[in-house]
Amino acid sequence: MAESDWKRVVAQLRLGLDGPTSEQVSLAACLGFSFVPETSVHVAAAFLRLRSAAALLLPGPRRFDDSAYEYLERICAEIGIPAPPRADVPNRDVLDAWLAAAWARRSIQHLERLEPCVGDVVVAPPLRHGEENRHGVINSIRSDGRLNFVGGRNGGARIHRVLRIVRPNEPDYDKLTLKAREEVAQANPFPERLTRAQQAALEPFKVKRRPSPADREALREALDTATSERDMQVLLERHPSLLAGTVKGNHGTWVRRQVRLGNSYVPDFLMASETSAGVSWHLVELESPTARLTNAGNQRESPTLRTAINQIHDWREWLTNNLLSARTELPGITAQSRGLIIMGREDPTDRAEGIRDRHSRESRIEIRTYDWLLRAVEGEGIALLGLLDLETDELDLDAWSD
Structure with a gap:
């Protein structure tokens, strides 16, 4: 679901990071274990699935390789939090839960840093090496922090990749707005097909x-x-x-x-x-x-x-x-x-x-x-x-x- 206010997106993201829910705590107690208070909702859910997998006939644990864990370490270092010891990450499901929590924290950091608003112009890096920076006018903000651009066609940018936000009162706003509109129009490969x-x-x-x-x-x-x-x-x-x-x-x-x-x-x-x-x-x-x-x-x-x-x-x-x-x-x-x-x-x-x-x-x-x-x-x-x-x-x- 998309929002127009970055603060509401941050508030929603924080709900998954504020510690396990009361329902998760109760389920963990029934299964004979407990969570530390800082455990995110994502990680708590993964451990509950792990502990109840046999009773619920869930698929067996998926393994992961060193590169996947190293990626988690890199994201944690980027946002300034310690990565969990590898011994505390028993399967791919738990690893993915840690990544979801890390990505949420990263989005929160950049949303609070940039404070993007609908109508602002975004300058983002190119999708392919050697191309020029991309531009877009913010239409809405997705629940994961991704910025959606005016014009649709999957146009947008992940918040942590944004190079610059240009406000309507800044000198080059009109020029960059025009550039963003041109890029959206050029991105349509079949403009002649009417909906x-x-x-x-x-x-x-x-x-x-x-x-x-x-x-x-x-x-x-x-x-x-x-x-x-x-x-x-x-x-x-x-x-x-x-x-x-x-x-x-x-x-x-x-x-x-x-x-x-x-x-x-x-x-x-x-x-x-x-x-x-x-x-x-x-x-x-x-x-x-x-x-x-x-x-x-x-x-x-x-x-x-x-x-x-x-x-x-x-x-x-x-x-x-x-x-x-x-x-x-x-x-x-x-x-x-x-x-x-x-x-x-x-x-x-x-x-x-x-x-x-x-x-x-x-x-x-x-x-x-x-x-x-x-x-x-x-x-x-x-x-x-x-x-x-x-x-x-x-x-x-x-x-x-x-």
């Missing part, structure tokens, strides 16, 4: 149908009159199936509008689709349908397109630094999520195939027009497969074959 709880959290944003004739007609009408990004933002908020129809989501598709990323960024849309391979997110940036993709004179990226590309790079940088907190609201998202820019109309004087292909291959940013969006949702066969997924899969295959 049932994560699917339930996304349920309000789920798009449960393909684009209807009414959705498609609304898009056509908007393209006849729209002159700004805002016009298209309002349209797609009212008809989220238009965006969802560009991707394949056998197990679900979700569209979220204007999710705030920290204090600086608000993408127009974040779109997720789940297949048997897991969930994929798209970072969607809208621009005006009247904007050009290229400059009229030199066919290079227009300032509007360059700004949109930079926006997606900014969002990815924020995700890199805040991945764990982002996944609380956007489960499975990664800093490498594909970007999608929708802007302009198809125009023979505004050819951007080379620019589009380069950004797709090098930056995983797809650049499309609103005419493309209309095509993506008009064809029933294409809509079922997701035109954006079809196109990007082909590019990925081409890159792999190169």
